[in-house]
Structures are given as structure tokens and as C-alpha cells.
Amino acid sequence: MNPGLAVDFLSPSENALADEFSACGYIVRDVEDRPMLDAFRHEIAGFAATVLKLARPADDGEFLDGIHRHLTLETINDFRLKMYREINAQPWFRPTYFKLAARMIEALVGNELAMQNRINLSIQMPDDTTSLLDLHADSFTGETPYQVVEWLPLVDVAKTKSMFVxxxxxxxxxxxxxxxxxxxxxxxLYEAIKADLIWLEVPYGKVVVFSPNILHGNILNREPGTRWSLNTRLTGLFTPYGSAEKTLGSYYLPITLRPVTRAGMAYRQPAGFEE
Ligand SMILES: [Fe+2]
Incomplete structure (x- = not known):
């Protein structure tokens, strides 16, 4: 056969990514735009400093990692809520977040996507018991199995400061x-599978995309630094949705609608051509 011809619809790199995801259920890669990640984290660290009435930090990573020095178990929930509201109100928040892993998500899910309307923020201080997420699989509780979660730490995470899958x-x-x-x-169940769990080691600069159909969660952070991580869900626009409250248009919003889809949706059959 002429070597200039194709016998595969996908590229070798898309196939490699698909094989890895199908085998493991998760992928860890460098973000696709490191300066964009740095700018993104810089804004978030700036909001944190403002909420805590502190000067803008010289080192964003060090500041976020040591945020527990400025918080207590009494003040952390209020701080989390303020941060969550502030960052989710920014017009750049969801588009920037998506772009950090866009090519990988397009290769895994598709290029016409719906994204959760908010990005969740997790801040876990050392020995902080207030926001743990026990072992679970999202699809057990009515989430669509057609989705991935994009999970991004804003500081280096490993061991109990990270998440397990x-x-x-x-x-x-x-x-x-x-x-x-x-x-x-x-x-x-946790006790039974503990030995098989993988604790994701994710230095700042990397992003995780995983299937929430696999079992995952976190436990008490026993490391010296605070964990900051963000997560949101992405699914193919034209896939079944899991439950009545998590439908397209409210919980999920279209983010990369293509012109032919728009044209198709706007099309009305002219009179006289109906069957
Ligand atoms: Fe989950």
C-alpha cells in the first residue's frame, strides 16, 4: 500500500492516550500552557490574600501551600466559600481552566463539549477533617458515566495531600x-482495597484527567502543606445525561458548540417538504 495513505482515523498520539486511559482510567500530563497556569494561580493567590487582608504574596505557590498559617478550623469554611464564589464569578475562570487540558480532553471525550457550570475548589489544611471526600465512584450516585473530571492542583501534591484512585x-x-x-x-471497602490504591503524585504544572467511574477519594492530609485543588466535569455535548438535576443547560453548559451543530439546531423544514 502507498505509505502516503491512512488506515487509521485517529493519530498515533490520540491512540496512545486512548490506550492509557482505557487501561488506567486516569491520565497525568503537563498542562498545555504553563504561563497560563501561572497567571491563573497568580489571580487565585491574589484573591486569597485579599480575603485574608494580607499583602499580595511574593511567591504564589509558597503562600498557598502555607495558607493554614492564616486560617483555623473555625475560619476555613468561610474562607473556602468566599474563594469559591470569587473565582467562579470571573469570566476567565472556566475558559482558562479548560484550555490547560483542552487537547487532551478533546482527544479523550470529543471536540464538542459540555462543562460543569462551576469549578469546585478543595482546600485541605494539614490535619483538617472538615472537607474530606471518602471513597466513591460518581456514577454510583447518578452522575453520567460519559464524563471525565479535570483535576488540577495549585501546589505540589503527593501521598495524603493528594487524591487516590x-x-x-x-x-x-x-x-x-x-x-x-x-x-x-x-x-x-476502603480497608479491602487500600493496598491497590494509587496515590497520585502531581507536582504543580501537571493536570489529571480521570474517569469518575473509577473509585477515588481522599483522606486526612498528613503532609505539612495545604492542598489546593480544583475539579470540574466535562462530557460530550450529545451524550445521555445522568439525572434530572444534572442536565444540559443548568448543571452542564455547552462550551465548544460547532457551527454545523448550531445550523442544524436552527434549521426548520420548509412547509411542503414534510413526509
Ligand atoms: Fe468524585
Whole structure:
């Protein structure tokens, strides 16, 4: 065959990414625009300083990592809420977040996408018990299985400061035996799979895209620094949606609608041509 011809619809790099995702259920890569990430974090660190009535920090990463020096268990929830509202009100927040992993998400999900209307913010101080997210799979509770989560730390994270995942094959195997854990619940399941969990080591500058159909969660942060991470959901625009309250138009918003789709949606069959 002439080597100038194609026998595959996808590129070798798209196929490699697909194979990795299908095997593991998650991908860790460098963000696609590092200066954009630095600018993004700089704005967030600036808001944090304003909320805490502090001077703008000289080093954004160091400031965020050590934010627990300016907070207590009494003030952290109010701080989280203020930060969440402030950053989600910015017009650059969701588009910038998407662009940090856009090519990877397009290769994994598609190029006509819907994104969650908000980006969640997690701030976990060392030994802070107030915002833990136990072992779970989002699809168990009515989330669409057609989605990925884009998860971005704003500081270096590893071990208990990070999140854990149970890789895809093992998550699938556990899902078929869930009834064995009906009595002990998720704590019993956690004990049973603890040895197989992967604690994602994600230095600042990298982003994680994972299938929330795999089991994942976090535990008490025993590391010396505060964890800052963001997460949001993305799904193919024309996919089934999981539940009545998480539909397109409210919970999910179209972000990369293409002109042919717009044209198709606006099209009305002229009179006289109906069957
Ligand atoms: Fe989740």
C-alpha cells in the first residue's frame, strides 16, 4: 500500500492516550500552557490574600501551600466559600481552566463539549477533617458515566495531600462485588482495597484527567502543606445525561458548540417538504 495513505482515523498520539486511559482510567500530563497556569494561580493567590487582608504574596505557590498559617478550623469554611464564589464569578475562570487540558480532553471525550457550570475548589489544611471526600465512584450516585473530571492542583501534591484512585480494571472488579460490603459500607471497602490504591503524585504544572467511574477519594492530609485543588466535569455535548438535576443547560453548559451543530439546531423544514 502507498505509505502516503491512512488506515487509521485517529493519530498515533490520540491512540496512545486512548490506550492509557482505557487501561488506567486516569491520565497525568503537563498542562498545555504553563504561563497560563501561572497567571491563573497568580489571580487565585491574589484573591486569597485579599480575603485574608494580607499583602499580595511574593511567591504564589509558597503562600498557598502555607495558607493554614492564616486560617483555623473555625475560619476555613468561610474562607473556602468566599474563594469559591470569587473565582467562579470571573469570566476567565472556566475558559482558562479548560484550555490547560483542552487537547487532551478533546482527544479523550470529543471536540464538542459540555462543562460543569462551576469549578469546585478543595482546600485541605494539614490535619483538617472538615472537607474530606471518602471513597466513591460518581456514577454510583447518578452522575453520567460519559464524563471525565479535570483535576488540577495549585501546589505540589503527593501521598495524603493528594487524591487516590483505584485503577479501572480493579474498580470494575470491585463494582461487581459491592453487595459484599453492604454491612461495613465504604469504610470496609476502603480497608479491602487500600493496598491497590494509587496515590497520585502531581507536582504543580501537571493536570489529571480521570474517569469518575473509577473509585477515588481522599483522606486526612498528613503532609505539612495545604492542598489546593480544583475539579470540574466535562462530557460530550450529545451524550445521555445522568439525572434530572444534572442536565444540559443548568448543571452542564455547552462550551465548544460547532457551527454545523448550531445550523442544524436552527434549521426548520420548509412547509411542503414534510413526509
Ligand atoms: Fe468524585
Amino acid at each position: 483505584l485503577p479501572l480494571e480493579k474498580s470494575r472488579a470491585v463494582s461487581t462485588h459491592l453487595k459484599d460490603f453492604a454491612e461495613g459500607g465504604m469504610p470496609a
